[in-house]
Amino acid sequence: MEDKLKTTVDGSVLQMEWTFAAPREMVFAAFTQKEQLEAWWGPEGWETEITTFDFVEGGIWHYCMRCKDPAQGDFYGMESWGKAIFRQIDAPxxxxxxxxxxxxxxxxxxxxxxxxxxxxxxxxxxxTRVVFRSDFKTEEAVKQVLEMGMKEGFTSQLQRLDDWLVQRTM
Structure with missing residues (x-):
């Protein structure tokens, strides 16, 4: 199978790209509305609970991904918390x-x-092609997140979004 997540690393910049079979407004909403994000965010076997989501410049997104799949071994029951601060928004x-x-x-x-x-x-x-550009402080930081399985986890969650969007357009 072709790797649908196109990934490039240039120094401390990680760029990934995925194309969805859905219109831009629908894909943008899936990334920027709390209820939609909770439906698909996180790799397969994980569920996401969003505790704060304020999609405005300066707003906070705080969430927890929990592994609910016993087949994932040591990951089962694990929690991974994340926090984002929105800098700029130009919808969609x-x-x-x-x-x-x-x-x-x-x-x-x-x-x-x-x-x-x-x-x-x-x-x-x-x-809709979505391009994700992440600027890290160092090349070592990019290597660290990739070694943690970021590409595999992100591929899994984007595949979940792909499937979710197909269900919504049927």
């Missing part, structure tokens, strides 16, 4: 945000790398 074309690992209280992790991100939504015929 793009948004930018800072992205961090955090704890349940929203305290940003000092041990795990954060990044500044831009997500763009491009109409390509009747499809």
């Amino acid at each position: 074309h793009r948004y930018a945000h800072a992205d961090y690992f955090s704890d349940a209280s929203g305290m940003i992790s000092e041990e795990l790398p954060g990044s500044e991100n831009e997500t763009t939504f491009e109409t390509v015929g009747n499809r």
Whole structure:
């Protein structure tokens, strides 16, 4: 199977791209509305609970992904908290945000790398190409998130979104 997630690394910049068989406005809404994000965000076998979601410039997105799949071994029962701060919004074309690992209280992790991100939504015929650009402080930070399985996890969650969008357009 062709790797649907196109990934490039250039120094401390990680860029990924995925094309969805859905219109831009629908894909943008899936990324920017709390109820929709909770339906698909996170890899297969994980569920997401969003504790805060304020999609405005300066707004906060704080969430927890929990592994609910016993077949995932050591990951079963694990929680992964994240926090984003929205920097810029140009709906339905793009948004930018800072992205961090955090704890349940929203305290940003000092041990795990954060990044500044831009997500763009491009109409390509009747499809939508989404480009995710993440700027990390160092090349080592990019290597660290990739070694943690970021590409595999992101591929899984984008496939979940792909499937969810297909169900919504039927």
